Amino acid sequence: MKNKSLVSIEDYGKEGMLKILELADYFEKNPNQKILEGKVIASLFFEPSTRTRLSFESAINKLGGRIIGFSDANSSSVTKGESLKDTIITVSKYSDLIVMRHPLEGSAKFASEISDVPIINAGDGANQHPTQTLLDLYSIYKTQGTLENLNIFMVGDLKYGRTVHSLIMALSHFNPTFNFISHEKLKVPTEYKLHLDDLGIKYYEHSEFTDIISRADIIYMTRVQRERFSDPLEYEKTKNIYVLKKDMLVGTKDNLKILHPLPRVNEISEDVDDSKEAYYFTQALNGVYTRQAIIAATLGLV
């Protein structure tokens, strides 16, 4: 993995993903490594995503790198009508690596074709967000000690949730059993189920969020977004069904951990936060180590 852009989670095979997890573990133990000394990293956020941007910037700072860039398109030359192509070519002259977030799908792949320096995709519309997937994998790996043969429950918006789809694809290398819990209108798209069928991976779909979670090793909660429903009443009803409450954790497995890509609205009630199963804030911290690993690997520094 030398000087190679990370556009899609499919760019890393199983071995590539495990290599990143190993590196993330190394950076967790030794977070302040000045391996980016003298390097300039461009952080181009064509749409705001404060959480992802700060996580990247924290990772870069811990590695001793310098950051240039912008945090939304309004403060960039995009407002003057500059094309993405010109922006990327120019910035690639100023920097050693570009981290980019862009609302258009496929924009990171396009940028990787025209840039002189590697691109790390920090989200391209509804398409890919591979660093999120890798930090999810790292969180699962760290809490379970393995990625193999786990019982993974996914809850909420499984239709539009890009993190859900990428995580299904990534975990499908590790023989999981999936349980999908969602409203009828927010089920996992057929293409992903066909993929699981092809690989002989077991999955079960449920519409009720009940004590079936007693079998779970991981519960991956997601936010149900208002704009997914044309009927506001249906949204109001749905958002209150797929909520994880503290009393539901009685009788669950000892190793159970709850993950969430954040931001959370109401789908995990706040009384869950101080339970031993709650892991979502540590998961966010894992994002920093994982991004340190990805940056170091992308630049061929490790």
Added chain:
Amino acid sequence: MKQEQKLSVSAIKNGTVIDHIPANNLFKVIRILGLENLEKQATFGTNLGSKKLGKKAIVKLTDKYFEDDEINRLILVAPEARLNIIKDYHVIEKKQVELPDEIIGISKCVNPKCVTNHENVLPKFNVMPAKDGVSLKCQYCEKITDKDNIEFIL
């Protein structure tokens, strides 16, 4: 009918004849193969009778030969096309359109949020067999454009 056809589209000595083009796609075939800028003798016939296609078109090109890759670009507009390679008035080889691995710059991506619909970038697709012909998977946004949604950008 047969006599008229012969009169309107005469034989060539050396070159390529492309037959079984759907009549309504003749001009797309011309553009995909870049025949607009061809400096050699060319004959185009269209709305000719065909048992298979109803109305077909035919292209006869003197001293012009194609690579397989060029021919396979016709998969979206003339999948049934047959090529006859002519030497000295005789057909010395026949070719047909085969499934290419990728299609570049012929049709648009169906996804309105795809970068190819906003930036100056040629759409590129991986070609996948489908029930009714082919479907295209965008190499940028990864969305599928199926046969019914293909919009040409020629």
